[in-house]
Amino acid sequence: MDEATETIILGLQLQDLTGIVQGRKGKEAVGRTNDILVACQIQIEECKAKLAFLSDRRMSRSIAQAAQDDGPVVSSLYQEENRSFRDRQLARRLAGLSEEPCLPTHDQQYLSENLLARLSVLSVGGNDNESFDTESDAGEGSSHVVQRDKSRSLRTQYECLACTERILIYDDIQAPCAHHYCRGCMVRLFDNSTTDESLFPPRCCNRRIPISLVKSFLNPELVQRIEEKAVEFGTLDRTYCAWPSCASFIPPNLTHNNIATCSLCAEQTCSLCKQPVHNGDCPRDVVLQSTLKTAQEAGWQRCYRCRTMVELAVGCNHIT
Numbered sequence: 544m545d546e547a548t549e550t551i552i553l554g555l556q557l558q559d560l561t562g563i564v565q566g567r568k569g570k571e572a573v574g575r576t577n578d579i580l581v582a583c584q585i586q587i588e589e590c591k592a593k594l595a596f597l598s599d600r601r602m603s604r605s606i607a608q609a610a611q612d613d614g615p616v617v618s619s620l621y622q623e624e625n626r627s628f629r630d631r632q633l634a635r636r637l638a639g640l641s642e643e644p645c646l647p648t649h650d651q652q653y654l655s656e657n658l659l660a661r662l663s664v665l666s667v668g669g670n671d672n673e674s675f676d677t678e679s680d681a682g683e684g685s686s687h688v689v690q691r692d693k694s695r696s697l698r699t700q701y702e703c704l705a706c707t708e709r710i711l712i713y714d715d716i717q718a719p720c721a722h723h724y725c726r727g728c729m730v731r732l733f734d735n736s737t738t739d740e741s742l743f744p745p746r747c748c749n750r751r752i753p754i755s756l757v758k759s760f761l762n763p764e765l766v767q768r769i770e771e772k773a774v775e776f777g778t779l780d781r782t783y784c785a786w787p788s789c790a791s792f793i794p795p796n797l798t799h800n801n802i803a804t805c806s807l808c809a810e811q812t813c814s815l816c817k818q819p820v821h822n823g824d825c826p827r828d829v830v831l832q833s834t835l836k837t838a839q840e841a842g843w844q845r846c847y848r849c850r851t852m853v854e855l856a857v858g859c860n861h862i863t
Contacts, residue, residue, distance in 0.1 A: 550597055557590040703728055704747075716756055720748035726760050733757060734765060737772045744773070785812040785819045 560583045567580055635641070701710045705728035714726040724732075724747075733754070736742040745752045754761075754769060761769075775781065775792045782793045784805040793803040793812065802820055803812045811820035 546597055546601065550594065553590050553594050553597075557587060557594070560587045560590065705732075716760070718747040718752050718756070719750045722747050726757075729757050730760055730765075733761060733769060737765075737768050740776055743776050780814075782812055782814045782817060784808060784810055785817060786810040 564580060564583050564587070567577065701712070701715050701723040702708070703710050703725040704722045705724055708725060710723060710725045716724045716726065716729045718724065729745075729752075732742070732745045732752075736745045754766070758766060771792075774794050778792075778795060782798060782803045784791045784793060784803075784807070786805070786808055789805060789808045789810065791805055791807050793805055793814075797804050797806060798814045801814045803814045804810075805812065812818070813820050
């Protein structure tokens, strides 16, 4: 069934169901639930959800088609702009002039062949439930056969290294080492890396897999957790909240004067001994303990207020 026919059928079903609900309003006893009305409301929500899905799919295919049509032109213009900029910079250096400001950086580079291939699946494919196996082409137009064959060849191009399943090209993620993974396996790898430090950062063939390759497949909560773990696992002398019920990691930017403040429970922890914040000198402060030992041997004293070390050169022993 094509999308237009399906949209019409769903629209008619929605009208009928809405009419039934409107017709039975006010005819039921107060506080009593009617099974027919409940069933109609559920079907109405399902029809609305399906109509929204079809609308979103049409929009995504339209965007995919536009990106596919304009992608090569945009890529060519972007590369030409970079070449022209490099030529101007070289000419200015040879002439003894200062270089121009750099071109603005782009989060997304020009459209790659792999990305254009993924978009083509959306713009060419007609039925998401189409079988990927060989089917009879009898009675079909040649253009439809070519488009379908192109769509199939793009859908079954790679095999996931982890689960060995066949990968739809729009679910394919290629690691820097050229190995291919499906979306589910790669998402699981990044998710597991946040709980197992030995897996962080995610890598294949000992080469790090940048998060930019999979960011579009990850939910915002997982992206935030990965960014937080990157700070935690990258900190050598880590401080965790000393409050037993919390024990959250406290990043270095929340540590001042050896006092780390937890952003979750607001409790303070000594970043030296990792115990709850305390008054006086920390016994784990190696530098301070060494200084105190030297002061004791030299006969120095400390101010009782600011704790600054004082050496008696002249005068009496009284400190004010």
